[in-house]
Amino acid sequence: MKKKLPTIRDVAAAAQVSTATVSKYINGTQKFSAAVEANLKRVIEELGYQSNPQAQSMITGKTKTIGLSILDISNPHFTSIVKGANRVAMEKGYTLLLVDTDETLSRERPLLEALSRKVDGMIVFSRLPEQDLEWLFQMDKPLVFFGRIHERQLPSVGSDDRRGTYMLAQHLVALGHKRIAYVGFAKSRRDEERMSGVRDCLDKHQLPLTKYNTNAATAAEGERLCSSIMLGDNPPDALICYNDLIALGFMKEAQILGFQLPNDISVTGIDNILYGRFVTPALTSVDLQSERMGVAAMEKLMQIIAGAQDNELTVIEPQLVLRASTMRRN
Amino acid sequence: MKKKLPTIRDVAAAAQVSTATVSKYINGTQKFSAAVEANLKRVIEELGYQSNPQAQSMITGKTKTIGLSILDISNPHFTSIVKGANRVAMEKGYTLLLVDTDETLSRERPLLEALSRKVDGMIVFSRLPEQDLEWLFQMDKPLVFFGRIHERQLPSVGSDDRRGTYMLAQHLVALGHKRIAYVGFAKSRRDEERMSGVRDCLDKHQLPLTKYNTNAATAAEGERLCSSIMLGDNPPDALICYNDLIALGFMKEAQILGFQLPNDISVTGIDNILYGRFVTPALTSVDLQSERMGVAAMEKLMQIIAGAQDNELTVIEPQLVLRASTMRRN
């Protein structure tokens, strides 16, 4: 037994004015005579009237809603992005329609398609190859991507992953490490950049690079890979993991296997998630400024919605965060 | 230069049928002659027509969107809730409108009000006192709460916090602890329950309870409180923290201060967030089954939207998770 909400017509009738007047009043589009204004104010109050956003957006074409599509909300990197994006959106009076594709490629397109019709713009973090995103580019929705889009000029926000891992590798080399390995996540579009940062640095120092690969950027995968990395023939003396989660899992498992960290192996991650500080040894990482990325993406989208031209990639500089999980070799 | 999307009228014109026919076709409301069906199918394909959800929901009153309001997405407890809720919603073809009130009481009401008009139902985790939620109850929106609502019979999902902390206290007592302290978070509605679980148990064993309080349920607060707890007159030999985040911060700082864990003090948290496993010593906690709570809440809401009567509190049983941060006293 739903009670009917009052409509703009009810207000107009009760206040003895036209619906147009009411509309202009609630939207503050115009000035009114004191009498009408006071009257309207009272009536709206009495009726508890609130305008119906559906109807509004049908006409204006604006929903005051932004779609944010990410790969996995339980990864703190994405959580921070959401946090940052949400803060900006909230300040500007927008709400967030969140889509978590749960690292499932096949879900992305249908989810994004449905999303696109409901929002004023979208921020998307996708694993789809660029050619599978054509349809998205075609749409007239304001769009901001995470990560560089190569074949088109599109507004995007990214981190300089290559530089980040270069710094990490440089740091490890400076500490005297000779057998450095990279634990990647090949499914990700960013994996290649991260690895090449490491490789560039090691090449320069004429050091070899061993590579491992995970099937997911999770702690569980770090744990899984640990024994085969550490109990092999010529185990690495330093590890650069695709992200902190993998590093955390690896470290835990290595300790269970009886290794001393960082004495037996230096371990580093990427993202600088909060929890890296609390493990022992605390995790050396590269701060990709996830929250700032979220902020930057939302601000960019807001500007585009406001009419700005922007097809640039905004690069957020990474910062090396040294902690106890890396140490000097003699 | 926005290109106009095709409307139902364009389809109708191109297919030489009425808009009503098209409408029924897309919604599968009716059977059609093979000719019309094939024709419609082709035309829709050609035009790339997709119905406008705004217009649809204006008439049907359904948005296929669920509002989820939480306190802080960066707390893994909430992250898991979102994860669970999102999964169920996605399966049922709903999307999530996320509201992160960022632990700011004054934001809750306006945010919830705006939210309510845009969704078919809401799941809310609120810190507002019950009397300030009256307006929410009045609305005809399907609603599910987290945590028990006392003064009304309302559909909700909660954990048995009291039992959880009782188990924790019981465990500590069994280990031989005599000076147990609780680090609470008085602003939260659940704080009282959690503390009373501890107190009930300690009373039964005629043991004293010391209490501390944080200003936020964060690791930073755990760190902040650590020195004053540990470097006081008669420091506790076991700590039950309001949540894992506080425990993690406390442990880190205690170790920095030179304490041996768990030898000098046993520490426990609540929530069983993923990261408790990776710190050293691994954190003993109570698993509140956050993700399952999210699932349960969304399922309940789906049923209510489907017309079910449900004013029950669904209680998710907590589970004690023993790890290395607690140890026997001699």
Added chain:
DNA sequence: TTGAAAGCGCTAACAA
């Protein structure tokens, strides 16, 4: 099985 027509609640010209 199909279509005509009347709106859903609101905004945006344009007139008054």
Added chain:
DNA sequence: TTGTTAGCGCTTTCAA
């Protein structure tokens, strides 16, 4: 400053 009017894109009787 206020009102009239014509829709936005769609669904839903009701009639054919």
